[in-house]
Structures are given as C-alpha cells and as structure tokens.
Amino acid sequence: MKDHLKTAWTHIRRSPYQALAAVGIMTLTFFLSSVVVLVAAGSQTLLRFFETRPQVTAFFKDEVKMDQVEDLKERLNQTGKVKELKYVSKEEALEIYKEQNKSDPLLLEMVTANILPASLEVSTTDIAYLGEIAQILRQQPGVEEVIFQEEVVKTLKTWTDTLRKIGAVLISFLGLISFLIVLIIIGMKVALRKEEIEILQLIGATNWYIRAPFIFEGIFYGVMGAIFGWGLAFLLLMYSTPFLVEFLAGIPLLPVSLLFMFAILGGEIVVGIFIGSLGSLFAVKRYLK
Amino acid sequence: MIKFDKVSKKFGEVVALQDVSFKIEPGEFVFLIGPSGAGKTTIAKLIIREYLPSEGTIEIVGMDLAKIPRKKIPQLRRMIGTVFQDLKLLADRTVFENVAMTLKVLGEKEEKISEEVANVLKLVGLTERADFFPAQLAGGELQRVCIARAVIGKPEIIIADEPTGNLDIGTARQIVKLLKKINEMGKTIIMATHNFEIVNTFQERVIQLDKGKIISDKKKGRYNLNERSS
Numbered sequence: 001m002k003d004h005l006k007t008a009w010t011h012i013r014r015s016p017y018q019a020l021a022a023v024g025i026m027t028l029t030f031f032l033s034s035v036v037v038l039v040a041a042g043s044q045t046l047l048r049f050f051e052t053r054p055q056v057t058a059f060f061k062d063e064v065k066m067d068q069v070e071d072l073k074e075r076l077n078q079t080g081k082v083k084e085l086k087y088v089s090k091e092e093a094l095e096i097y098k099e100q101n102k103s104d105p106l107l108l109e110m111v112t113a114n115i116l117p118a119s120l121e122v123s124t125t126d127i128a129y130l131g132e133i134a135q136i137l138r139q140q141p142g143v144e145e146v147i148f149q150e151e152v153v154k155t156l157k158t159w160t161d162t163l164r165k166i167g168a169v170l171i172s173f174l175g176l177i178s179f180l181i182v183l184i185i186i187g188m189k190v191a192l193r194k195e196e197i198e199i200l201q202l203i204g205a206t207n208w209y210i211r212a213p214f215i216f217e218g219i220f221y222g223v224m225g226a227i228f229g230w231g232l233a234f235l236l237l238m239y240s241t242p243f244l245v246e247f248l249a250g251i252p253l254l255p256v257s258l259l260f261m262f263a264i265l266g267g268e269i270v271v272g273i274f275i276g277s278l279g280s281l282f283a284v285k286r287y288l289k
Numbered sequence: 290m291i292k293f294d295k296v297s298k299k300f301g302e303v304v305a306l307q308d309v310s311f312k313i314e315p316g317e318f319v320f321l322i323g324p325s326g327a328g329k330t331t332i333a334k335l336i337i338r339e340y341l342p343s344e345g346t347i348e349i350v351g352m353d354l355a356k357i358p359r360k361k362i363p364q365l366r367r368m369i370g371t372v373f374q375d376l377k378l379l380a381d382r383t384v385f386e387n388v389a390m391t392l393k394v395l396g397e398k399e400e401k402i403s404e405e406v407a408n409v410l411k412l413v414g415l416t417e418r419a420d421f422f423p424a425q426l427a428g429g430e431l432q433r434v435c436i437a438r439a440v441i442g443k444p445e446i447i448i449a450d451e452p453t454g455n456l457d458i459g460t461a462r463q464i465v466k467l468l469k470k471i472n473e474m475g476k477t478i479i480m481a482t483h484n485f486e487i488v489n490t491f492q493e494r495v496i497q498l499d500k501g502k503i504i505s506d507k508k509k510g511r512y513n514l515n516e517r518s519s
Contacts, residue, residue, distance in 0.1 A: 003393060199377045202337065203438070204366035205394040 004209075008216035011189055018185045019221070025181050026225020026275070027232070029174040030268050034233030036167030037264055038256065043160040047153065056124070056134045056148040059117040064142030069120065072140055076122060081133065084123040090116050117144065175275060178225070182218050182279030183286075190214060190284055215280045222276025226268035234261060290315045290446065290477055291336065296345035298331050298501075305331040307501045309345070313479065315445065318472045320488050321481040322512050323498035329481035330374060331501075333450045336479070337369055338362055350445070367395065370439030372449035374481075376431055378423045384410070384434050385419040391442045405441055413437045413467060429460035433467065440471055447471060449480045453487055461487055485512035 012019045060069070069087060076082050088096070093116040101107045122133055134148040190197065200210050237256060245254050291313040298306040306328045313319055321329045334340045335347055338354050347354045350368060357365060370391075378387050385406055392402045410416050413433040423431060432452050439447055449468060453461035465480070465487055472478045482488065488495060488511065495510025496503060 195377075196379055199379065199390070200394060201363075202339070202366060202371060202373070202377070203391050203394055204363045204442070206363045207360075209394060 004212035007213035022221040023224045027228040030229025058137040059145045061144045081129040086121040186280045186283035218276035218280030222272030226272035292348040299343045318478045318493040327498040328501040370444040370447045372435045374450040409441045446477045488512040
C-alpha cells in the first residue's frame with residue numbers, strides 16, 4: 001500500500017502540468033457543485049419558511065376606522081380557516097421599520113409613522129386557504145392592497161426547480177468532463193509506462209499491483225479537486241454572508257451550519273474518489289490488455 | 290517439472306512450433322539450440338504463458354497452462370525467473386532498482402529487499418555497480434543484471450533467452466558459468482542460444498530445434514551445425 005502511494009506520488013510529481021489540469025477541472029466541478037448545493041438548500045429553506053408561514057397581509061387606507069378592522073377580524077374568524085390575526089398599527093409598522101434599518105440613519109430620518117400604512121397579517125391553517133382569505137380582504141372597503149405569499153411561493157418554486165435542473169445538467173456535464181480528463185491523463189501515463197508494465201507483468205506482478213498506483217493517482221485528483229472546490233465555495237460563502245444576511249432580513253437562512261458544510265465536503269470527497277478511481281480504472285483497462 | 294506434449298504454435302499461417310514434445314526434470318541444465326527462427330523464444334514465451342499453444346498441452350509443476358485462470362498467471366510467473374532476449378531493463382532505474390522490482394512485486398519489506406539485492410548483486414559480481422544506470426554498463430554486466438533480477442525471487446526454474454547474444458566469447462562463458470553456479474544451487478535452467486562454442490564447452494543436455502521442430506534431444510549434447518531438419 002505504502003509502495004503504491006509512493007509510486008502514485010512519483011507519477012504526479014513527474015508530470016505537474018497534467019496533475020494541475022486534472023485537479024483544476026475537478027476543482028471547477030466541485031466548486032460549482034458546492035454552489036449549486038448551497039443555493040438549492042438555501043432556496044429549499046426559503047420555500048419552507050414561506051410555506052410554514054401561510055400569510056396574507058392587507059394594508060389599510062389611512063382613513064380606516066378601528067371598528068372596521070374589528071369587523072373584518074370577526075368575519076375572518078368566522079371562516080374557521082384562520083390560525084392567527086395580527087393588527088399592525090402605523091406606529092408598530094414604524095418600529096419594525098426602525099428595527100430593520102437601524103444601521104442606516106439616513107433611511108430612518110426620512111420616515112414617519114404617517115407614511116406607513118396600518119396592516120392586518122392573517123395566517124391560515126393551510127396554504128390552500130390563502131386565496132380565499134385574500135378574496136375576502138380585497139372586497140373590504142378600507143383595504144388598499146392585499147399581498148399574499150402563494151404567488152411568492154409559486155414564483156420561488158419555479159425558480160428553484162429551474163435552478164436545480166440547470167445545476168444538475170451543469171454538474172453532470174462537468175462531472176463527465178472530469179472523468180474524461182482523468183481517463184485521458186491516466187491513459188497517457190499508462191501508455192508512457194507500457195514497457196515497465198510489460199516487465200512487471202512478466203515478472204509476476206498481479207493486476208492490482210500494476211493498477212493500484214494509477215487508481216490512487218485518480219483518487220488523489222478527485223480528493224484534491226473536492227477539497228479545493230469546496231474550499232473556494234466556503235470562502236465565497238463566508239465573504240458574502242454579511243451581505244446576504246442583510247438581504248434576507250428576517251429569514252433564518254444564514255449562517256450556514258458548519259456541520260452542513262462538512263457534510264457537503266464529505267459527499268464531494270466520496271464523489272471525487274468515485275470519479276477519480278473510475279476514470280483511472282477505465283484508462284488502465286483500456287490500455288492494459 | 291516442465292512437460293511439452295505435442296505442442297504446436299501458429300501465428301496465422303506461420304508455424305513457429307510443430308509437434309514439440311519434451312520433459313525437463315528438476316535441477317536440469319538444458320540448452321535449447323537452433324538458428325534464428327527455430328522456435329527457441331517461442332518455447333520460452335510458452336513456458337511463461339506469454340503465449341498459449343495452438344495445439345498440445347504444456348505442464349509446469351503439474352499445472353496445465355491452458356487451464357490456469359488469468360488470475361493465477363502471476364503466481365506461475367513468480368515460479369519462473371526469466372532473462373529476456375531484449376533484456377527489458379528500465380533505463381531510468383538503477384541496477385539496484387531494476388533488480389529490486391521482482392521483490393517489490395512479491396510484496397517484500399524494504400529491509401529485506403536491500404539485503405537480498407545486495408546478496409544477489411554479490412553473486413553476479415555487480416556489487417560496485419548497484420547505483421549505475423543501464424546506459425552506464427557493458428553488455429555482460431547488463432546480462433548479469435537480468436540474471437540477478439531473474440534469480441532474486443528464488444524461482445525454481447530460470448529461463449535465459451539468448452543471454453550471451455551480443456557478447457564476446459570470454460564474457461559469454463562467464464555468463465554461462467554464472468548460470469551453472471545457479472544450477473548447482475538446485476535450480477532448473479533452460480538456456481536458449483545459437484552460440485555453438487558455448488554449448489560445446491559446457492556439455493549439458495541439448496535440445497536442438499530447426500524450423501519449429503525438435504531434431505535432437507541429447508544428454509551431454511553438442512551443437513552440430515550440419516544437423517538440419519529436412
């Protein structure tokens with residue numbers, strides 16, 4: 001085993017540019033895989049966040065009276081489909097606004113309670129009821145605008161699905177290219193060592209003895225690519241986390257747990273070992289008759 | 290130990306061996322002689338199962354070579370040390386590394402490899418050349434490296450295919466003396482050659498081939514240049 005690893009390392013050291021090409025394409029594959037996995041997982045969490053908060057928000061006109069609001073609450077409660085009702089007054093809206101923008105004094109200065117509308121946040125027991133509740137709210141005279149998340153969820157779902165499909169195609173394509181590059185590079189090395197391989201076979205080396213260093217070499221490319229690709233994605237995530245946290249205010253998506261990140265790394269190393277060893281195995285089989 | 294029974298080998302239309310039968314017992318020293326193209330190398334390659342016979346059976350230590358599975362071929366080859374006609378030494382490895390290859394294949398430990406290589410290099414008289422590359426050695430020395438690589442794994446059978454091919458008669462004699470010394474240690478030696486001086490000097494069993502057929506098989510034989518198959 002130690003001997004095979006040593007031989008594999010000698011092969012790698014003797015052709016650094018080929019090694020660089022193999023690790024490079026593997027790195028690209030795993031970097032993109034990590035990004036796609038992170039985005040897919042992120043959008044999944046986002047979706048779940050919206051789905052578990054089936055909510056319609058009705059914004060009231062300025063002249064609406066409190067008893068009108070109470071009436072509306074009563075009507076909604078009677079449908080039996082409402083889980084929670086929350087009235088947000090202009091003052092409370094200002095408080096929320098202040099909290100969200102506390103780091104930006106310029107935005108705070110420009111806003112008073114008057115410009116913000118009062119609203120009623122309605123949660124339903126099931127996401128399917130949202131449309132019906134939105135309809136009731138829209139018919140109410142004091143209501144200016146109704147926003148409900150079914151549409152947001154739908155749009156998000158379409159986006160997530162498309163993203164996943166594009167990601168899967170891209171990763172499969174890059175995975176295939178990585179496999180082919182390992183196959184070509186190892187194939188070249190096998191061809192270059194034809195004489196040595198022939199001698200080894202004639203003096204009684206087993207197939208495993210001959211193949212092992214090449215397979216370890218392929219695995220090395222896969223594992224290195226997985227570590228570098230994952231590392232790059234992790235750096236990118238760390239770098240963009242502060243910006244994303246601000247952008248996704250209120251949605252508990254970030255920071256991504258380290259456990260999840262290491263699970264991605266583990267998965268990618270396994271895939272790297274698979275692609276690398278399979279590429280080498282094909283190369284060795286192809287050239288070792 | 291080695292048994293050829295009505296063995297023929299054809300390459301397309303070309304007949305390399307025809308109806309060859311012989312037996313070699315453990316500890317024998319056998320010269321396989323004949324002109325180029327007589328079938329000597331084909332026999333050597335059949336013994337290490339580089340080729341399979343077109344007809345007939347070959348048994349090595351009781352194993353029928355046509356019947357042993359591919360997986361077992363390495364095991365067979367470890368029982369046979371081969372000195373190849375074209376040497377098959379790696380130019381980018383030192384004498385030590387070329388010889389050590391056999392033991393590495395057998396999975397021996399580094400310390401044992403160092404010790405055994407030193408012993409075998411002493412046997413073939415190349416202790417001083419351990420760190421030399423093949424390009425730095427003379428013809429006879431290269432042959433001795435091949436012999437060292439062939440014997441280091443302690444095989445029972447040694448096949449030497451034209452080990453004196455391009456050597457002057459003095460060096461050639463030294464090589465055969467070395468093989469004889471190994472033979473005296475109990476190993477079976479088969480040496481293919483067309484060097485009649487060597488054969489006549491050493492007076493061992495001689496199997497003479499011509500055009501793929503055995504034309505004589507004599508204990509203490511001589512290389513008779515006039516003998517030819519019709």
